[in-house]
Amino acid sequence: MLQLIIRRLLQAIPVLFLIATATFFLIHLAPGGPFHQERPLSPQVLEALNAHYGLNDPWIVQYGRYLNHLLHGELGPSYGHPGHTVNELIAQSLPVSIELGLWAWVFSLIVGIPLGVWAAEKQHRWFDRVCSTVSTLGLCLPTFVLGPLLMLGLAVGLGIGNVCGWGSWEDRLLPVLTLGLVHAAYVLRLTRGGMLEVLNQDFIRTARAKGLSGWTVLFKHALRGGLLSVVAFAGPQLSALVTGSFVVETIFHIPGLGRHFVQAAFNRDYTLILGTTLLYGALIIVMNLMADLMQAWLNPRLRVSML
Amino acid sequence: MTHWILKVKLKLMPLLDVQHLSVSFVHNGQRKHVVQDLSFVLEPGETLGLVGESGSGKSVSCLALLGLLPQPPAKVEGGRAFFEGIDLLQVSEKRLGKIRGQSMGIVFQDPSSSLNPYLTIGSQLAEGLIAHTNMGRRAARLKCIEALEAVGIADAGVRLNEYPHVFSGGMRQRVMIAMALLLNPQLLIADEPTTALDVTVQAQILSLLKTRQAALGTAMILVTHDLGVAARMCDRLILLRQGKVEEAGTAEAIFYAPQSLYAKELLAAVPTLPAIV
Numbered sequence: 001m002l003q004l005i006i007r008r009l010l011q012a013i014p015v016l017f018l019i020a021t022a023t024f025f026l027i028h029l030a031p032g033g034p035f036h037q038e039r040p041l042s043p044q045v046l047e048a049l050n051a052h053y054g055l056n057d058p059w060i061v062q063y064g065r066y067l068n069h070l071l072h073g074e075l076g077p078s079y080g081h082p083g084h085t086v087n088e089l090i091a092q093s094l095p096v097s098i099e100l101g102l103w104a105w106v107f108s109l110i111v112g113i114p115l116g117v118w119a120a121e122k123q124h125r126w127f128d129r130v131c132s133t134v135s136t137l138g139l140c141l142p143t144f145v146l147g148p149l150l151m152l153g154l155a156v157g158l159g160i161g162n163v164c165g166w167g168s169w170e171d172r173l174l175p176v177l178t179l180g181l182v183h184a185a186y187v188l189r190l191t192r193g194g195m196l197e198v199l200n201q202d203f204i205r206t207a208r209a210k211g212l213s214g215w216t217v218l219f220k221h222a223l224r225g226g227l228l229s230v231v232a233f234a235g236p237q238l239s240a241l242v243t244g245s246f247v248v249e250t251i252f253h254i255p256g257l258g259r260h261f262v263q264a265a266f267n268r269d270y271t272l273i274l275g276t277t278l279l280y281g282a283l284i285i286v287m288n289l290m291a292d293l294m295q296a297w298l299n300p301r302l303r304v305s306m307l
Numbered sequence: 308m309t310h311w312i313l314k315v316k317l318k319l320m321p322l323l324d325v326q327h328l329s330v331s332f333v334h335n336g337q338r339k340h341v342v343q344d345l346s347f348v349l350e351p352g353e354t355l356g357l358v359g360e361s362g363s364g365k366s367v368s369c370l371a372l373l374g375l376l377p378q379p380p381a382k383v384e385g386g387r388a389f390f391e392g393i394d395l396l397q398v399s400e401k402r403l404g405k406i407r408g409q410s411m412g413i414v415f416q417d418p419s420s421s422l423n424p425y426l427t428i429g430s431q432l433a434e435g436l437i438a439h440t441n442m443g444r445r446a447a448r449l450k451c452i453e454a455l456e457a458v459g460i461a462d463a464g465v466r467l468n469e470y471p472h473v474f475s476g477g478m479r480q481r482v483m484i485a486m487a488l489l490l491n492p493q494l495l496i497a498d499e500p501t502t503a504l505d506v507t508v509q510a511q512i513l514s515l516l517k518t519r520q521a522a523l524g525t526a527m528i529l530v531t532h533d534l535g536v537a538a539r540m541c542d543r544l545i546l547l548r549q550g551k552v553e554e555a556g557t558a559e560a561i562f563y564a565p566q567s568l569y570a571k572e573l574l575a576a577v578p579t580l581p582a583i584v
Contacts, residue, residue: 202420205375209415210435210486211408220434224425300470301424 005289012285019281020070023274024063027265034079034268053079066274075278080269089260090275093244096166097256100175100248101241107180108187109234115184116191117226120199121218131188138185147178147251164253175252179245183237190233195226224298231298235291239283243276320392322493322526323349323372328386328396330364330371330550333379341367342550345386351493354520354527356541356558358534364550365530366416369496371396373413374403390494409439412487412525414516416499418479422471428455429467432486439490454485457522458515477508481515488519495520495527501536513540534577538562546570 035041035049050056054065069076075086119131141149151174154160161173198204199222207221244258257276264272296302330342342364349355357365370376372388372395388395391410395403407413415421423431432454433447442450448467455463458481471479480500487495497516501509513536520527531537537544537558544561546554546569554567565571 202415202417203423206413206415206421206483206486207423208375208404209373209407209413210438211404211406212434212438213404216434216438221423221426299425301472304472 001293005293008285008289008292012282015285016278016281020067020274020278021063023277024066024270025059027268027270027273028059028062030268032268034270036268053077066271070278075275076271078269078272080264080267080272086271086275089272090257090279093255093257093260094242094279096254097244097249097258098242100172100179100254100256101238101244103172103176104179104183105234105238105241107176108183109230111180111184112187113191113227113230116188116230117195117218117223119188119192120195120226121214123196128192131192135185135188138181139189141182143178143182143245143247144251146181147174147248150174150178151251166252166254166256171252175248175254178251179241179248183241186233186237187230190230191226194229195222198222198225201225228295228298231291231294235287235294236284239280239287243280243283320389321348322351322353322391323347323528324387324389325349325372326387326389328368328371328388329384330367330376330381331384332381338382340384340550341381342371345545345547345550345552347545347555349494349526349528351526352524353543354529354541356537356544357528357530357547358532358537358544359547359553360532362549363547365532365547366498368547369413369498369528369530373407373411373496374400375407405439408435409490410492410494412490412492412495414480414483414487414495414497414500417503418476418483419471419503421483422474422479424471427468427470428474428482432467432482432489435486436489450489451485454489455482457519458482458485460485476504477512480504480508480512484512484515484519488523488525491523492525495525496530497527498530499532500529502531502533509536516540534562534573546573 033050033055034053035046040046041049054062057065066076073087075090078084078086078089081089115131119128122128138146150161151163154177155163155174160170161177162168162171163174165171204217204221207217212220244256244261246258246262248254249256249258257279260272261276263269264276325348326346328342328345329340331338331340333339345364345368347355357368359365367376367381371381371383372390374395376383383396386396390406393402393406395406398406422428429448429451432451433444436442436447436450437444451467452463455466460466460478460481466474471482474482484500495516500516501512504512516527517540519525527540529537529540531540541558543556544554544558545552546561546567548569553569554561554565556566561570562574565574
């Protein structure tokens with residue numbers, strides 16, 4: 001078990017190295033540079049800025065310098081936010097995104113799993129039909145539609161929650177709902193599908209033949225197997241959620257990490273792109289490991305093959 | 308006084324009295340009759356064989372008695388099935404669950420899929436005991452060890468903590484038999500218990516079923532399409548074909564003096580070794 005964790009974390013090093021390399025050269029291949037703007041800077045200023053940040057050096061030299069910084073835990077200065085390092089920018093915005101993402105994640109699981117289990121238990125009955133229809137709707141609604149709809153309905157219509165900002169819990173309500181509802185729809189469908197598959201297995205018939213109550217059959221015998229796909233989904237999903245959603249953060253004016261992803265790419269803010277991408281990569285690796293451990297805990301057959 | 312009368316009545320009554328059982332399935336919008344007008348009586352300790360080709364309604368009849376048919380698509384069209392005086396087809400789901408767990412044991416066809424892969428053998432064995440008796444966990448564990456040893460599983464105390472995937476097919480079927488007989492049921496339903504097993508293991512499992520049945524005095528309904536198995540195990544046979552009873556009687560009568568054309572054809576179809584010497 002400990003061996004597995006250590007091995008997987010060691011495997012993460014070359015993966016992150018590859019991510020850094022690929023991102024570095026891809027973003028440098030893109031035309032333009034961090035200081036190319038609509039209103040061009042005078043050639044002298046541009047030259048001075050490039051010289052200051054060492055952007056005139058050959059790529060391979062810049063690449064070596066970046067890797068050296070990286071080894072010391074430095075993600076470098078941000079080109080788009082003069083006077084700030086990428087470390088600072090991430091330290092400021094990541095906690096906000098983590099909070100938003102974590103709430104949305106917890107919400108999606110708390111809502112999605114019980115509804116999915118119950119929908120599977122009541123397959124083809126009205127409850128299942130309602131759940132399936134609503135969750136399909138939830139999947140089809142992009143967050144940039146759902147967000148404004150919730151603003152109109154809840155904040156403007158009923159006076160629940162605020163439409164922008166990130167201070168009180170009322171500010172958090174709508175963005176968490178927006179992000180959480182869409183993911184709850186995913187979780188619901190995965191849970192329902194997983195449970196239906198397990199409920200049709202022979203061993204469920206055996207459990208019922210033993211005269212166990214419906215609840216025992218559902219929760220002791222079916223839930224473990226039914227949740228395997230949800231766990232596989234929810235792990236990586238958490239890393240996507242805590243690194244921020246550009247759309248939701250933009251709609252609700254939340255100072256999270258998501259906007260940096262997009263803006264950095266537009267601004268050719270090389271170091272910020274690299275920093276956020278590496279962070280996302282590292283989180284995905286960690287969450288996948290957690291999901292695998294959780295699956296092994298649920299499924300004894302996996303334990304053997306993993307170790 | 309009434310109590311005494313009841314006891315005498317119970318003694319005189321057969322263990323299971325099935326009358327005119329009919330089951331249908333809806334398939335592609337069409338209703339198909341899978342079991343039609345099946346009637347039989349089972350006395351305590353007796354072994355009844357339900358024999359027939361695939362799709363003749365053997366398993367469906369058993370599942371209908373147990374209330375384990377998925378309804379829909381299945382539907383019990385009619386009939387009665389008195390088990391110790393209670394109609395299994397009319398009784399509430401909750402009551403039936405209790406009867407099923409306590410007084411009936413079931414061994415299914417495929418032992419590789421009928422044990423829960425996510426739970427230890429021990430917890431799957433003990434849960435029925437704990438649900439239907441007021442036995443504590445420790446006592447239940449001891450009883451489970453005893454039951455596993457009785458079906459020939461060595462080192463039972465250790466094996467209780469293991470998961471089904473480390474057991475071989477024959478071992479799993481032994482576990483299923485131990486599980487089915489754990490509460491000393493009056494009736495054991497064995498639905499093709501050896502079909503998914505090796506021929507050598509088949510023989511072991513059949514003799515195990517027979518010895519455990521004799522030791523506990525359990526009546527058995529054995530579903531099989533294997534005439535050899537039926538001949539070896541059963542006192543009486545019911546020959547089913549397309550959901551209808553083709554012939555019923557003692558095993559001897561059907562094997563040595565078949566009355567229906569179908570029974571004659573079926574017996575003639577059993578492959579025999581040509582005489583070499």
